[in-house]
Amino acid sequence: MSKGYITIAQNSEDIDYLEMSYALALSLKASQENSNLCVCVDEETRKLITDKHIQAFDAIVDIPWNDDAKGNKWKINNKWKYPHMTPYDETIILDSDMIFTDSVDHWWDYLAKKDVWCCTNVKTFRNEDVTSDYYRKKFTQLNLPNIYSNFTYFKKSELTFEFFKMVELIMVHWNVYFDKFLSGVGQNWMSADVAYALAIQLLDIEAETCDYDIKDVPTFVHMKSMVQNIPENQIDSNWTKSITSELGDDLQVKIGNFTQTLPVHYVEKNWMDSSKIKQLEDAVL
């Protein structure tokens, strides 16, 4: 059974997702026994691929059936295509703005107990469970499954394809699904988290895909500012302006006074800069 991670890298005008995916791939190589990363690209991003990317990525796959995110600044519309793009039997979906520091290889066997396993608990930089719904009012109001799509495990199975088919319908016909199921408080724009959550709710597969009792697998550190258990009036909406952080020579990520041991979703795209990538390259290549 082949296993690997998958992410979508579609560069926009101002954000270099390919470079972040490259950094992600290097961090996986530095920390994981299973470091396979499949990167899915659109036509334009494909043109930017160089030898270093080919060396770091296990697979580079063209996003099929046109680019549903074409023209969008926030390119999430292709996130229903993962099971069709992955070259692996077992896959974990990641966002490109993530970095791994310590091994989570042991999670794979555990996650294999389900066909689809969605992350339902994330952590602050102090490793506390995030309890704030600051960014998730819609989840609270509509009692949606509290899933974070960017650490979703799936194996190729009937349930998996059924789930992603539903995600496809929601993403392609967002306005229809929004009006029928999602209108009210909170966000009105489409996010992968809301689309995945609604798909789970409509298919009534929450018990099959989520486990709220297990807080530590799968999980990651989510660096959105307002969920860090810091008073809202004391932290900038861009956490990097309020909390010190570094990538050490040992490739450990330190945020505030805390060395991070879980995958880190750094959110702020400029956090991953050329000097950090150089550090990762020096260590891995």
Add this chain to the structure above:
Amino acid sequence: MSRGIIIFAQNNEYLNYAEQASACAGYARKNLSLFDEICLITNTETLESNETLINEYFDRVIISDTFQPDNIRLFKDTTNKLDYASFKNMGRSDVYDLSPYDETLVIDSDYFIMNNVLDQVWDSVNDVMINCNYRDVSERHKENIEYLDNFSIPMYWATVFYFRKSDFAENLFTIISHIKYNFKYYYYLYNCSGNLYRNDFAFSMALHILNGSVAFDVPSLPINYLNNSFDLDDIFRVNSRNDIIMYCADAERVTDHVLSRFTNTDLHIMNKKAIGRFIDDFLSYGEKVNE
């Protein structure tokens, strides 16, 4: 395996800590039974001015005359009276070397033991036990966990802690001592405000460092939180060895107070002047050596 309770006390110009420590020892002796001794660590000056009282309440006295640099803090006696005075709290890091016991329970001189739960610490599998959680008996502080700063690490309360002679505990106190001598640097590193050296901060930093600067849980004491009465509260009446009625500062208006009764539960009374006003009651309800 020897088991001892240790209390630190050094008088300053503001408070008679020796009296307070004696009251605290009396409550510990009355409510706990599985220890061997209660020991006071103090300086020569404090001992000489309170020797009779100290000998009544303590099985053993250890003199530690190490220099205590100026560490000025604000003492509040409700909202009515504020005073600055020296805070002689820097000896705490020496307790590992000073303790003659295999197992030691250290308690602050303003911590009143009113049940026997702390008897459960002895013969623990843990090298160190200390609490991170607390409850404000007045409910003015809503948090259950306090940080050294909103961006910093969780605070562990050095008010009460247990340790056994072990590598972990020895390393912990070595680091605490290092932090003590360099605390301004560590305050900067951990985003701490103020210039007052606090044992709570030093213990929290040392535990954080010793655990590899990752998020961690340190084993807690048998009851995993402290009952804190902050210094805006006052004492109304001391009824017995396990029964105190407090004036708790109202959460909305701290000059108003609500009567609250605490029975069979330990209480950390931070208004030290209030303890002084009731010192005769505390001493009479406590138990002396050989009583």
